[in-house]
Amino acid sequence: MISFEIPERITNELQMAKMVAESVMRQYSRYYDEHEHERPSEYINMMWPVMREQYRRRTEKLQQNGNGSAPKREGPDFSILRLILMIEMLSWGDAGQYLCTPDPALGGAALEAVGTKEQKIRILGKFGQGEPKWGAMAMTEPGAGSDTSNIRTTAALDPETNEWVLNGEKIFCTNGGLALDESDGFVVVWATVDPSAGRSGMKSFIVEAKTPGVSVTKKEHKLGIRVSDTVAIVFNDARIPYDNILGSPEVIKRDGSTKGFKGAMATFDASRPAVAASAMGICRAALEFTRDKLAEEGIVVDYTKPKHQMTAVERDLLEMEARHKSAWLLTLRSAVLMAHGQPNRLEASMCKARAGETVTWVTQKAVELLGPLGYTREWLTEKWMRDAKINDIYEGTKQINTLIVARSILGYSRRELK
């Protein structure tokens, strides 16, 4: 039965998120944009007790539950939908501060996807107590952007100590600084246990804060989302316990499985809708602001008017709205499919490609329509335009996601469609 009804429990939670967005995030939006890398304590302090309680309960459940995986339940699981809607609302507040939410983030997504019960209790348990903490994921390298199979960071097993020894360099790691330097957090690091094995040698590892041989070497200065840190991490004979590998350590060569790599790709099924949702939050912020400012000037779209009778500005507004809504519904669909236990890889790439492109266009249009005022740093429109662009890039550029969509609709392999 086709329905667009959001569970009431979630709409209530969204009202609370909206209050945080309005009363905290928006208030400090400009300040943290102009004070790059300064820690947004107001937002973090507000969110940490909520996140801590959430992870305390999660850990408790894991300890009670037999196998550590989420209990099988009847009917849909709307937690992913809740997450998507929360991300949208918090990003409507401020996308940069949202990224600083003290939680396991993408590292947590990888852990939840393939981790053992013991690993989850050990790592997620830390988020249920004490001071704020962050998780992160380190995949990109100077020579491995979209081509993640080209990762050169190595993990070698030292049989004497039964430890993995990591060597290499990761870049563009979101929240890597918060996770490793500024809290007792962790990073999930992708490395190869056998460089000759290609994709099947790819494994992921939990690297905790304060691990010797791990150093954050650079904080990038960025166009937007300036409050969020994007770092380079160097691994120099960094030793981690054997048990910190996520998934099976076994390498099955060439003809065999590429399970480790597929684990990484499975993370994207959830993380791409999440990025799309963040994009849509910024997009809605820019759209609403533009609409309000134009309304103050007496420019209001009459939705019953034929298109040919509208002014150019009215058409622009309608187009912003149409593009926003189309990308948002694609995002919603990818989350709803997941909630109903259906595959969503194609839909996740569709929404990510569209959301990144749409928020980029809509925010640029907002700056244009608001004229000289839109360009000033008095208003947030120019900031939203700078924040927006990252969504067209991370978790797979628009082009990579379009490639995934193209292969899927044509039934082509990587070889047939490069």
Add this chain to the structure above:
Amino acid sequence: MINFELDQEQKMLTDAIGRLAQERVRKVFRDADEEGVLPPDVVKAGWEIGVLPTSIPEAYGGFGDYSVMTGALAAEAFAWGDLATTLHVMTPNLVAIPLMLAGTEAQKEAHLPLFCEESLPKVTAALTEPVIQFDPRALKTTAVLENDTYILNGTKSFVPLAEDAETFLIYANENGQTQAFFVPRGADGLEVCAREKLMGVRALPTFQVKLDHVRISTVNKLGGNEGINFGRILNHSRVALGALAVGMAKAAFEYARDYAKERVQFGEPIAHRQSIAFMLAEMAMDIDAARLLVWETAWQLDQGQDATQSAAVMKYYVDDMVMSVCDRALQTLGGYGYIREYPVELWLRNARAFATFDGMAIV
């Protein structure tokens, strides 16, 4: 709760329409466009699927309930087969749906059973006018009340199947409001003019209709004294048009996709090239997004919500989507796309109609 899956009845209905579209409609639609006429047996088979009667309540002789969503799903499945055929079979909807939405009890009782019969009811509706700046909210056709009689004057265009129609639902401007009036075939001053020559949907006969001091009783006004809320009917119409556009765009996309996988140049299928593959990927995303927009508006209407804003936003997106998808489908075929042996140029001609049809009261 939120879900994007069809229910069992909807699946059965769309499957049945899909089979008819594949096995019958697609066999004849190309020739029908050339000849300007549909085989009567295909129209008959289309009507016999029973989309309209299943949306009319039992009290009025039907066997179902009105659902905007189910109507939209049916329209998409049908239009995948052919737009002209769909518009032909759906012409009775132009009268039945406004009747269900806005008719008085007496009007429903009098007219709705007609739509539950075995053969296509001979009715049509006239909204569009032959003007450049057409605005369905400010019609040039007028209805003036004089001593318990309405006098209608004006010219209508795009009136489908008018040649055989026995009842017309004529939209006219009464004191600045768009209202609708039942006019019987034999009314003095009603003239069905020559068949129109259109760019697309050429298998669907449409006509200009002239009204010269046509006098009708006040009971013929849809909705009685209160009349109709035209905006509400317009929103329903926009959902139907949106769904039709999605169905046709899907047809064009699938054709181009399959062609691109077959057509070999430089030693491999052209779909192996990103310039073609990415174009197809964009088309797929456009279509999926458009469908979700149509569904959202349909759902809001079924919930009894005011969907004016959603309907306008959706229409804006869909009009552009269907045009650009069909254009890119043609582009994928290159020179062959321009040849009438292939169906893509037909879809492109049809696609242009959607922006023009805004407000055409097709539901």
